[in-house]
Amino acid sequence: MTKPRLRFAPSPTGYLHIGGVRTALFNWLWARKTGGTFVLRIEDTDRERSTVANEDVILRELRWLGLEWDEGPTKGGAYGPYRQLERLEIYREFSEKLVASGAAYRCYATKEELEQAREALRLSDPKAQFRYPGWWRDKGPTDWLSDRPYVIRLRTPKSGHTGWNDLVFGEQRVPNDTIQDVVLVRSDGVPLYNFGCAVDDLTMGITLVGRGRDHMINTPIQLLIYEALGSAPPQFGHLPMMLGKGGEKLSKRHGAVSVGEYREQGVPPLGLLNYLVRFGWSFGDQEVFTMPDLVDKFDWSRTSRADGKFDSLKLSAIAFEHMKGAEFIDDEAYVSALRSALSRYGDIDERKLHAVLPTIRPRAKTFVEAAESVDWLFSDAPNYDEKAKEKFLLGEKAAPLGPLLQLLVTQPKFVAAELELAVKTWAEANGYGLGDVAQPARVALTGRTFSPGLFDIMELLGREITLARLDAAVRLRG
C-alpha cells in the first residue's frame, strides 16, 4: 500500500478563509497520521484576481497555524511546479490528447454568440436553464477555423451515470445528461478549474481529495475527465459546509473570517485549529485536543454530513482552554507569544514574563488580552484609568493608602503569602475590610480596578516599585 498523498489547493484571490483552513487541516491531519504527503498547490488560473501578495499571505498564515506542507511553493518537490500558471504546458499536452482521442473538442463559439443564445432563451422561456447547445460537439478537424480563438470542451456522455464512493457522504450517483460539455481550456490556453484540478491531482499523484461540499457538484465532471484520460481517479471526501449564524455563506459580515484577523486578535493557532476540527468531526465527548492527540485520533469516518453554523463564542471558549493549559501551550511558547505582543515595551526580562504566567493563565482568552492585562508590570508608571483614579485615588476611598504604605515600608520580605498575612492582620486590627484596602492599592499599582491578586502583584513588582507607586498615589491626593 503506497502512502497517501493529499493536497490543499487554495487560489490566491484573497485572504486565507477559516473554511479553507478547516479543509487544509483535515488533509494535513490525515497526511500526518498516515505518514503520507501533504501537498500545497496554488490555483492561480484566475488571472484577474490572483496576486502574489495573496499567495504570500496564505503561505505565511499556514505556517503560523503549523500546517506546514511537504511539497509546494518555496519547498519544491518531485511533482512540481506547484503553481498552475507554471503548469500550462502540462494542461496543453493533456487537452491535446483529449481532443485527439475525441473525448474533447474545439469549440469556436464566441462569448458573444453564447450570450446571444442565452438572451434568446431568456426571452422565449424565462424559467429555462441555458445550456451550451453543442454547436461544435459533432464537428471535427476539417471544420476547424484557422486563426480563430477556440475553447476546448469535454464531450460528456449523454446517457448513463457517473458515481463515486465518497469518504464522508457514501455512494454518489449523478445522471450524465445533467452534465454540460464544460469548457476545459479557455481560448487563452489557461485551464478552467475542473480541468486544472483534475490534471494536477492526477499528475501530482494525489490519492485522496478532501474538500468542501461546495465542490461536490464538480466531482462528477472531474471523474469524467479522469475517465477521458483513461486514468483512475483519487478518492474523494467532502466536508460539510461551515455557514454563518443565519445559515448563509460565512462572510465578513459575521465577524472575522480570515486567519489573519484571528492572529491579530491573539488567538492561539492550535486553539483555532481545535475549534475548526470539531466542526464536522467529533471524537465522542472530547472537544479539546493537543495536536499529537488529534493526529492520533483523527479519522474520516467520524466526519459528519450536516452543514453547521460558525460560532465565534465557542471558538473563543475552545481557544481559552488552550490558553489555560500548559499541555496545549507550554510556558516557553506562551512567554514568546507574550513577548512579541509586548514588543512596544522594548526588551523584556523573560524572568518577569515567566513570573506573571501563573496569574494570567487562568484569565486571558487571547495573547493580546494577556499582554494588556500585564502592561503595569512593564510600563514605567501605571497607566491610570480615569474613572478608577477618581474613585479610588482622589476620593475618600484612598484614605487607607497612607497607612498601608507605612506598614509595607516595614515589611522585610516582599513575598505574596507574607504580605497577605501582614496586610490582613493589619486591616483587621484597624477596622478595614480587605476590599477597602485592596481596591485603592490595586489602582495605585496597576492603574485599574481589576487585576490578578494584589499580593501577587506586589511580589512581581518588587519592594521598590510597589512602595514608589503607593507613594505616588498618596501624593496624588495631596
Add this chain to the structure above:
RNA sequence: GGUCCCAUCGUCUAGCGGUUAGGACGUCGGCUUCUCACGCCGAUAACGCGGGUUCGAUUCCCGCUGGGAUCACCA
C-alpha cells in the same frame, strides 16, 4: 426550475432498534472571593412532520416540509 446534499437543545455535537436522549458553548441561579477572572455546584433547552418496517423507533425505508450547494471562457 434541474441536479446533488443535509436534518438531535439557540450553537457545535454524542447516539449507530430498547438510554431518565449524554457532553460542550451560551443563558439563568448559587458557592468561592481583595477586584476581574478561574474553579465548583445546579437549572434551562433538542430527536421538523406524516406514513410504513418492527414486540419496540431519535436510530431503518418512503413521502412531505425546511435548509444548503451548484448550474460561467470564477474557483
